[in-house]
Amino acid sequence: DFEMASFDSQMTETAKPPNEIAERVDALKRSAVAHLRAPETLEWLLLALGRATEGRQLEDVRYLVDSALDGADGLAVLRSELATRYFGLGLGSPHAVARRLAAEQLGRLATAQDLRLLVEAGALLALPPLVSDPSLAVAQAASACLAAAAAACEGAELDPAQVLTPKLLADLAELAGRLGHKEAPVRLRALELAAKLALAGPAAFAAVAKARLLQMLTRTWFQPDLLERLSVLELLLEVGASADGLSLLLASHGVSHTASEDPPVLDDALETLALCVDGNHPDFLASSLLHAPLLSFVARLANSGVEQNAALLSRGALPLCTRALANAPSDEVATAALAALQGLCASHGGSALPALLSETSALDQIVALLEGGRAPRAVRSAALGTLGALLGAAAAAGTARTSEYATLEVAAQRALSHNTTLVRNLAIYASAADEEMRLPAIRFLHSLCLSARGALLVVTCEPLLEWLADYKAFHAADDVPLKRDVVTALLRQPAAVAQLSPMLKAALGGGGAGGVPRPRPRDAAAVVASKADQA
Numbered sequence: 001d002f003e004m005a006s007f008d009s010q011m012t013e014t015a016k017p018p019n020e021i022a023e024r025v026d027a028l029k030r031s032a033v034a035h036l037r038a039p040e041t042l043e044w045l046l047l048a049l050g051r052a053t054e055g056r057q058l059e060d061v062r063y064l065v066d067s068a069l070d071g072a073d074g075l076a077v078l079r080s081e082l083a084t085r086y087f088g089l090g091l092g093s094p095h096a097v098a099r100r101l102a103a104e105q106l107g108r109l110a111t112a113q114d115l116r117l118l119v120e121a122g123a124l125l126a127l128p129p130l131v132s133d134p135s136l137a138v139a140q141a142a143s144a145c146l147a148a149a150a151a152a153c154e155g156a157e158l159d160p161a162q163v164l165t166p167k168l169l170a171d172l173a174e175l176a177g178r179l180g181h182k183e184a185p186v187r188l189r190a191l192e193l194a195a196k197l198a199l200a201g202p203a204a205f206a207a208v209a210k211a212r213l214l215q216m217l218t219r220t221w222f223q224p225d226l227l228e229r230l231s232v233l234e235l236l237l238e239v240g241a242s243a244d245g246l247s248l249l250l251a252s253h254g255v256s257h258t259a260s261e262d263p264p265v266l267d268d269a270l271e272t273l274a275l276c277v278d279g280n281h282p283d284f285l286a287s288s289l290l291h292a293p294l295l296s297f298v299a300r301l302a303n304s305g306v307e308q309n310a311a312l313l314s315r316g317a318l319p320l321c322t323r324a325l326a327n328a329p330s331d332e333v334a335t336a337a338l339a340a341l342q343g344l345c346a347s348h349g350g351s352a353l354p355a356l357l358s359e360t361s362a363l364d365q366i367v368a369l370l371e372g373g374r375a376p377r378a379v380r381s382a383a384l385g386t387l388g389a390l391l392g393a394a395a396a397a398g399t400a401r402t403s404e405y406a407t408l409e410v411a412a413q414r415a416l417s418h419n420t421t422l423v424r425n426l427a428i429y430a431s432a433a434d435e436e437m438r439l440p441a442i443r444f445l446h447s448l449c450l451s452a453r454g455a456l457l458v459v460t461c462e463p464l465l466e467w468l469a470d471y472k473a474f475h476a477a478d479d480v481p482l483k484r485d486v487v488t489a490l491l492r493q494p495a496a497v498a499q500l501s502p503m504l505k506a507a508l509g510g511g512g513a514g515g516v517p518r519p520r521p522r523d524a525a526a527v528v529a530s531k532a533d534q535a
Contacts, residue, residue: 036068049098096135103141110148112155128171150200169211295336302343350393370415385440392447427464449489455496469507
């Protein structure tokens, strides 16, 4: 069995003066890797992890063990009884370097191929205590190994209960239930791991819920500590992306030792956001800290699934986010509100677009942010991205959203036609060095090209077509696939293609951004570096 044995009882050979350990370590540094993998050598190295002097000597031993276990040949050694037995010592080492090494190497076995070995050796049961390790790196390595093991159950054809045993989950619940401000980091580490374990599948979710870890997670949202609430909000978002997780967010939760209940987490989050948006939150500091993160929570939850989006819309998230944009006290809040509106209305076929355009003033507010270039650059960039995404959602929906597309195109013309045309302004932004405006502008052009009407606007701008056809015209590697997407969408519109000259059509379809010899991203990065050197 995998045991956290005492170093003192197994260090006879390494209980030598430090200089003798150093001499052997120096000799092993000159040895071949095959010699390091020999059972007697590896045994000595694993035991030496507990006797080496902190600093250079310990790092040398760690390096030698890493070398012995590196690659496919090292993985075969790692599967041996010797390695699994002595990594029990590593997890109990007084040195953080050794504990981290042991947890990281065990994590290599948390795969569908080797998970059964970890389970049979009892290795996973040694990991939960390390979640509270003083060294964050050790705690992260232990958590990563457990999360990977839970995720590998299906591929290994193992019942999740063999990994998420009552003992393992009880140890984790003990950490998550620790009281006091000083224990907050440990509580949050345990809750973060619980959320990752729950995402491994329905059976894992049920096991974690049965251990009351998910109730601890939701209860933390209702605690007064703002930093803990912000941390747990991110975890609730991850859990809420699944069907079981959404049910958790929509359920009332009993409060310990009382007959009352906490409201559903999603309801309370939106109510808290409403207090922040309308300036009615009783705590100014809490309002300032929660405002933008709650809007980001809405944005990401809306994008995570159709049911999640519907749950938000049915609870009034759309008018709430519209008010958030109108009343935004900072650029950060305005940007987050735009992301929330985009998530609610541009995802899942744009089903919320009619409500956005008929029941809110959001579109007028977005246009106002873009008109005249008066808004801060970060906000204008977000507004451009949101308007382009809304237009793209309407275009991709085809005839089902013809009316919404027409309304959004008119709004885009109004917002971006100052001094010249919509497409010409987009071309200026798309070819500029300013990344904040360049990337959303290229994506906006792609949205236009998703519809026959928008593609016809694009082909009227000769400078834009020349830029699209020139595969060397870009500022960063990220531009290349985005330009390629624009060209691909454009060439799928027969009416627009009919307006192109044969030469331009060939350039776009052959040597331009849409064809060969277009550069790969790494080639693009090299060209960018070359341009920088020339400058």
